[in-house]
Amino acid sequence: MITAADVDYEGSIEIPTDLMEAAGLWEGEKVLVASISSGNRLETYVQPGQSGTGKIIINGGAAHRIKKGERVAIMAFGLSQAPVLARKIVLDESNRVIRAGR
Numbered sequence: 219m220i221t222a223a224d225v226d227y228e229g230s231i232e233i234p235t236d237l238m239e240a241a242g243l244w245e246g247e248k249v250l251v252a253s254i255s256s257g258n259r260l261e262t263y264v265q266p267g268q269s270g271t272g273k274i275i276i277n278g279g280a281a282h283r284i285k286k287g288e289r290v291a292i293m294a295f296g297l298s299q300a301p302v303l304a305r306k307i308v309l310d311e312s313n314r315v316i317r318a319g320r
Contacts, residue, residue: 219274219287219288219289219290219309219311219312219313220274220275220276220284220285220286220287220288220290221272221273221274221275221286221313222273222275222276222286223275223276223277223280223281223284223285223286224275224276224277224278224281225277225278225279225281225282227277227278227281228277228278229262229263229277229278229279229280230262230263230264230265230277230278230280231249231251231262231263231264231265231274231275231276231277231280231292232265232266232267232273232274232275232277233264233265233266233267233274233292234266234267234268234269234270234271234272234273234274234313235266235267235268235269236269236270237274237307237309237313237315238264238266240307240315241292241294241305241306241307242294242305243264243292243294244264245264245265245266246263246264246265247263247264247294248261248262248263248294249261249262249263249264249292249293249294250292250293250294250295251276251280251284251290251291251292251293252290252291252292252293253283253284253288253289253290254288254289254290254291255287255288255289255290256283256284256285256288258283258284260280260283260284262276262277262278262280265277272312272313272314273313274290274313304319306318306319307319
């Protein structure tokens with residue numbers, strides 16, 4: 219769930235470091251953010267936020283497409299010659315991990 223949207227910032231999506239670690243995301247990693255609420259999609263990069271806050275903040279021009287309160291899926295992709303197992307987590311409305319994804 220997007221907890222804030224700041225169009226006056228230069229870009230990115232801020233994700234708490236505990237959630238970044240749970241999902242296997244890296245600082246600066248390119249991600250696809252898809253709004254389950256509106257259907258909008260965009261690409262941006264991950265910026266680490268304070269661990270344990272649950273604050274997922276969309277910044278810059280992206281904040282015009284995805285707004286505070288929207289439910290989102292955040293996806294990262296990799297290229298590999300070997301199979302890569304997806305790492306998925308499901309969050310509640312306060313962005314706490316409730317279970318591993320299917």
